[in-house]
Amino acid sequence: MKGTSTKVVVTIAAIVVALSFYFVLLGQRGLALVQDGRAVPVVLGIAVLILPVLGVWMVFATVRSGLQHQHLATRIREEGLELDISELPKRPSGRVDRDAADALFAQVKTEWEADPDNWRNSYRLARAYDYAGDRGRARDTMKRAVALEALERDS
Structure with missing residues (x-):
């Protein structure tokens, strides 16, 4: 279990780093368009600058939600109240029938x-x-x- 959670954390960290890099590049492009000074590039630049802001918010909200759910999962497991699906029939995909x-x-x-x-x-x-x-x-x-x-x- 410990190895699996470490892999998940590393994967999430890698995705966040990649997205951060993408957001920085997107922000630089947006600033370049705004600095152009002409009306159409400025409007387009402002629109492009909104994307990294939305992206950061979505990453933050998703990670926060995941941490909250993990906290509840840990408490439920510690209290022995997890749903036991080990005996339930499964589809070939592994999902419960x-x-x-x-x-x-x-x-x-x-x-x-x-x-x-x-x-x-x-x-x-x-x-x-x-x-x-x-x-x-x-x-x-x-x-x-x-x-x-x-x-x-x-x-």
């Missing part, structure tokens, strides 16, 4: 409905959504779990 994922989801949703304000239940529900293939709801529910865990930690 759809019917098994749906059954797991139904069970976890029942637990969540009993205590929806518990971050642990929201985390488990987000993971169940993910196994069932509903990425959008998984993201939304994980955001809720992060917010609930932060409230618990702050109180």
Whole structure:
């Protein structure tokens, strides 16, 4: 597990460094266009300068979100509340079989409905959504779990 997490961190660091290099180059091109002084290049330069700002924000938000999710995953693992999918049937791709994922989801949703304000239940529900293939709801529910865990930690 330790080796896998190190590889992930190194990969993420390499991507962030590459993106940083790209953002710097893009910013330089945008500044060159703005310094041209003519109307069209200036407008284009301003538009190009917006791209690195958006890129930095997206990288920051993604890394922050990943760290928050990892924090919750660590807490869930330490508390022994991870969803056990080891015995569930899998597709050739390695993903959990759809019917098994749906059954797991139904069970976890029942637990969540009993205590929806518990971050642990929201985390488990987000993971169940993910196994069932509903990425959008998984993201939304994980955001809720992060917010609930932060409230618990702050109180």
